Amino acid sequence: MGFVIYDTETTGLNKGFDQIVQFAAIHTDAELNELDRFELRCRLQPHVVPHPKALSANRLSIERLTDPTLPTHYEMVREIRWRLSQWGKAIFIGYNSIRFDEEMLRHAFFQSLFPAYLTSSPGCGRADAMHVALAACAESAPCLTLPLDEDGRTTFRLEAVAAANGFSLGPAHDAASDAATTLALCRRVAAAAPEVWSRFIRAANKAAVADLVASEPVFVLSEFFGFQASHRLVSFLAPEGQANPNGRLCWDLAADPAQAAALADAELAALAAPSDGPVRRLRVNAAPAITMSWDAPAEWGFGDIGEAEERAAWLKSNPGFGARVAAAHAMRWANRPPSSHVEQQLYDHFPSDHDQALMADFHEASKEGRRAIINQLADPRLRTFAWRLLHAQHRSAFTDADRRAADTDLAKRLLEDCEGPLTLPRAQTLIHDLLIAGEADTNDLLKGYSAWLEVRMEKAKAFLAQA
Structure with missing residues (x-):
């Protein structure tokens, strides 16, 4: 099996609301020898307002993003899917991709009425070069x-x-x-530290990760927060449940589980809830950064792990504690109200077989056929996305009303703040704040964007005044 090394540039960091504007991928064999590559760009979607910081970071002018000679976002996404499918099964690798690029790609597929999970389809793997x-x-x-x-x-x-x-x-x-x-980084590690590279590739196999998590009493889980790493000695606690079959709950062994077990259910739930609390989550299909405790470098500061091993042994002999934490965790997510924004409902449920067949038909249909398919879709998320695609691509397929x-x-989406997508007025305010704070405006990129926003x-x- 070979590799697909890829990267995206986007209009911002708000997954589901921002969009990919540039995608590049390199296909290699198992030895990282290049076989093929491609790069695609697209223009801005009508309903997306770029974040000013993203334009500054990507050095993209609003004129370039709205260039009518560029493909539409839908056309680019369709081409991405076709090209990646032609390369066959592979391990997909990006840099910080599990948390960002892959999420952006999934949302792009889903909102373009394609199956969202191409990179985790059977026979494929996922890994993160970071x-x-x-x-x-x-x-x-x-x-x-590391600098x-x-x-x-x-x-990082x-x-x-x-x-x-x-x-x-x-x-x-x-x-x-x-x-x-990213490919050069992978080649450097594969050549200079082959054992590290081999462990990295094994982590792309969810079955291997699941087996390691279940069988290893103590291991190090590394998590990234704003490109800073946090390392914890953890032990497997319980599966996350049917809502996320690939999820695993682990216990941070810096905390004493025996003391936590003496708490009432409500107190235990409160202890487990914080994002910096002792309950850590990982996904076996997301190439988690796992290190064996004996491989951890001294600067991570674990020293003698005897106490951690004793706590791990206690967890293994008291499975009821893990069940209590898992129940509290499930209740926490069960009580979370669903998002009112369709862009944030990707993980709510899979489309039905009936709707998946209609999704496939949509791409081959005429504009009149696509209009008819919208009415047949049972999933309101898909109807919204299909309506949006038709509005952007084939306005003539609509009645006047x-x-x-x-x-x-x-127009309302672009102007009215609904605690979801970035609006035109909010983007204008962000530009003003950036310029006041001394943000470098190379080639008057922000000023040009500000003028476009105003128009x-x-x-x-x-x-809206005439509506």
Whole structure:
């Protein structure tokens, strides 16, 4: 099995609401020899408002994002899916991709009426090159040097790691050069630390990860927060449940489980709830950053792990405690109200077989056929996305009344803050705040975006005033 090394550039970080504007991927064989590559760009969707910081980071002007000669987002996503499918089964690798790029890709597929989980389909694997960088630097003879940020803290940002190790292959925040840089990083580790690379690839196999988590009494789980790593000695506690069959709950062995077991159910639930609490979550199908306790470097500060091993033994002999934590965890998620925004409902449930067949038909249908398919879709999420696609691609397929209703919905979305997508007024405020704070405005990119926002706001307001 080979690899697909990929990267995305987006209009922002708000998964479900922002969009991919550039995608690049490199196909390699099992030895990381390049077989093929491609790069695609698209123009801005009518309902998406880019975040000013994203435009600054990606060096993208609003004129470039709205270039009518570029493919639509739907056309780009369709091409991405076709090209990746042509490459066959592979392990998909990006840099910080599990938490971001893959989520953006899933949302792009779903909102374009394609099955969302191409990278985790049977026979494929997923891995995150940021994890292999962490593992390589944890070796007694590391093959990578981790740089420090402006605050003197270790940083895992790709551009900084690449510069510190001499394999930058182009400007940062460009999908094609970032994919090439990620491939160079993988080649460096595979050649200089083959055992690290082998462990990294095994983590892409969810069955192997599930077996390790279940069988190893104590292991290190590394988690990333803003490109900073946190390392914890943990032990498997319980499966996450039917809502997430790939999820595993683990216990941070810095906390005494015997003391927690003496708590009442409500107190235990409160202890387990915080994101920085003793209950840690991992997904066996998401290539978690796991290190054996005996491989952990001294600077991680674990020292004698005898107490951790004793607590792990207590957990194993008291499975009822894990069941209580799992029940409290399930209740916490069960009580969470569903999002009112269709863009945040990707993981609510899978489309039915009936709707999946209609999704496939949609892509081959005429504009009239697509209009008819919308009425047949049972899933309201899919109806919303199909309606949006038709509105953007084939306005003539609508009646006058339907077209005016869709235009009204779009104008309200762009102007009215509903605690979801970025609006035109909010983006304008962000630009003002950035410029006041001294943000560098290379080539007047932010000022140009501000002028475009002003024109679009006036048009949207004028339309609603006449509606």
